[in-house]
Amino acid sequence: MGQTSNPNAPVLIAGGGIGGLAAALALSQVGQPSVVLEQSPEFKEVGAGIQISSNVFKMFDILGITAAIKSIAVFPDGILFRDALSGEQVLHIPIGPEFLARFHHPYGVIYRPDLLDALVQACRRSALITLRTGKKVTDYTDHGSSVTARTQSGESYEGAALIGCDGLWSRIRERVVGDGKPRVAGHIAYRAVLPIEKAPAHARVHRVTLWAGPKIHLVHYPLRRGELLNLVAVFHSDRYEEGWDTYGDPQELNEKFKNTRPEVRELLSLIDAWRMWVLCDRDPVKNWSAGRVTLLGDSAHPTLQYMAQGGCMAIEDAVVLARKVKDAQGDFAGAFLAYQEERYLRTARVQLTSRFIGDYVYHPRGPAAEVRNQMLKNLTREDMAWLYDGI
Ligand SMILES: Cc1cc2nc3c(=O)[nH]c(=O)nc-3n(C[C@H](O)[C@H](O)[C@H](O)COP(=O)(O)OP(=O)(O)OC[C@H]3O[C@@H](n4cnc5c(N)ncnc54)[C@H](O)[C@@H]3O)c2cc1C
Numbered sequence: 001m002g003q004t005s006n007p008n009a010p011v012l013i014a015g016g017g018i019g020g021l022a023a024a025l026a027l028s029q030v031g032q033p034s035v036v037l038e039q040s041p042e043f044k045e046v047g048a049g050i051q052i053s054s055n056v057f058k059m060f061d062i063l064g065i066t067a068a069i070k071s072i073a074v075f076p077d078g079i080l081f082r083d084a085l086s087g088e089q090v091l092h093i094p095i096g097p098e099f100l101a102r103f104h105h106p107y108g109v110i111y112r113p114d115l116l117d118a119l120v121q122a123c124r125r126s127a128l129i130t131l132r133t134g135k136k137v138t139d140y141t142d143h144g145s146s147v148t149a150r151t152q153s154g155e156s157y158e159g160a161a162l163i164g165c166d167g168l169w170s171r172i173r174e175r176v177v178g179d180g181k182p183r184v185a186g187h188i189a190y191r192a193v194l195p196i197e198k199a200p201a202h203a204r205v206h207r208v209t210l211w212a213g214p215k216i217h218l219v220h221y222p223l224r225r226g227e228l229l230n231l232v233a234v235f236h237s238d239r240y241e242e243g244w245d246t247y248g249d250p251q252e253l254n255e256k257f258k259n260t261r262p263e264v265r266e267l268l269s270l271i272d273a274w275r276m277w278v279l280c281d282r283d284p285v286k287n288w289s290a291g292r293v294t295l296l297g298d299s300a301h302p303t304l305q306y307m308a309q310g311g312c313m314a315i316e317d318a319v320v321l322a323r324k325v326k327d328a329q330g331d332f333a334g335a336f337l338a339y340q341e342e343r344y345l346r347t348a349r350v351q352l353t354s355r356f357i358g359d360y361v362y363h364p365r366g367p368a369a370e371v372r373n374q375m376l377k378n379l380t381r382e383d384m385a386w387l388y389d390g391i
Pocket of ligand 1: 050
């Protein structure tokens with residue numbers, strides 16, 4: 001397969017989100033230079049929280065950013081699952097010391113800008129990584145022994161290979177997979193963050209609390225060493241078709257959550273300006289590489305957020321990809337095939353399980369909710385070992 005003509009040519013990375021920056025960092029650790037081309041004027045993440053489970057802490061160790069993450073994350077004692085209508089405590093999953101003892105890495109939650117900042121700082125410390133902002137990749141040519149990426153402003157970048165880390169609406173995926181637009185789930189997420197002192201006492205605890213009701217749920221947990229509270233309210237709606245993000249409508253939210261417990265409505269009433277996401281995913285595919293071009297993270301296997309794993313999978317991807325690049329010694333096409341072969345089943349399981357959890361664990365009503373409550377009571381930590389043991 002086409003060996004690269006220039007052994008020092010960088011790998012081009014389209015997109016500098018969680019996946020793209022993790023990929024640059026992982027590649028630097030195997031001696032592979034890269035250029036990250038990010039469309040935004042700065043490296044920036046949405047002001048919301050993200051759950052980071054033990055499987056991704058294993059990756060943070062490899063990437064050398066565990067200390068930076070631990071200094072700013074929150075480590076909750078447990079995940080509390082409550083019925084949003086009755087208030088019943090359906091399930092409590094301890095994710096404190098017991099979880100750490102079993103999985104050898106912690107379960108944390110972090111403010112997304114803090115996670116991105118840890119990745120950007122680590123990338124800036126590497127002489128092998130070039131970070132470029134304001135570069136929207138619109139197209140590429142695979143020459144067989146190198147790749148040219150072109151940007152909206154008319155610039156061209158030459159590299160040994162190209163990794164599309166350009167998220168759910170990936171331009172690179174259009175060429176590599178060509179399976180059209182993502183699937184609109186019919187689920188809407190409203191997200192907001194507020195100073196923790198503005199939150200009621202029941203929400204000022206180091207815990208992930210999930211209030212689940214018919215076609216709705218609310219999740220809240222503290223962020224940034226406990227200084228902020230993260231709120232994510234999700235409901236079903238066919239009113240929205242495209243995956244854009246914009247401001248939400250508090251009245252619509254109040255209507256959807258009108259039958260929920262007072263604690264839930266009290267939390268929702270604290271926010272005036274919600275950011276809104278139309279949630280999308282895709283059916284899993286087995287092949288997301290073509291020659292010297294591959295995909296990583298949401299561009300490869302976008303998932304609904306019900307397992308809190310999309311970002312974690314992107315970071316796992318980065319570590320596996322870098323190892324395959326190292327092993328392949330210049331055969332990028334071979335490395336990319338080996339990488340997707342190792343990743344597709346695990347990421348597909350996350351995609352499909354997330355759909356199931358959304359419909360049958362978070363949002364069921366009536367007898368289906370009763371079955372859910374019964375089944376959750378029998379859930380053990382080992383049921384999640386396939387995920388949290390990591391790769
Ligand atoms: C409500 C919600 C909650 C979530 N909760 C969790 C959670 O708790 N845990 C978890 O692990 N995951 C969670 N996720 C999923 C997680 O946010 C994504 O899986 C993750 O952000 C994917 O990272 P990525 O780098 O692949 O893509 P993105 O984060 O989308 O980054 C893509 C980057 O590429 C840039 N870009 C796009 N197009 C181009 C282009 N043409 N040229 C150059 N740059 C481009 C973008 O500006 C962006 O910076 C959640 C998602 C949602 C919606």
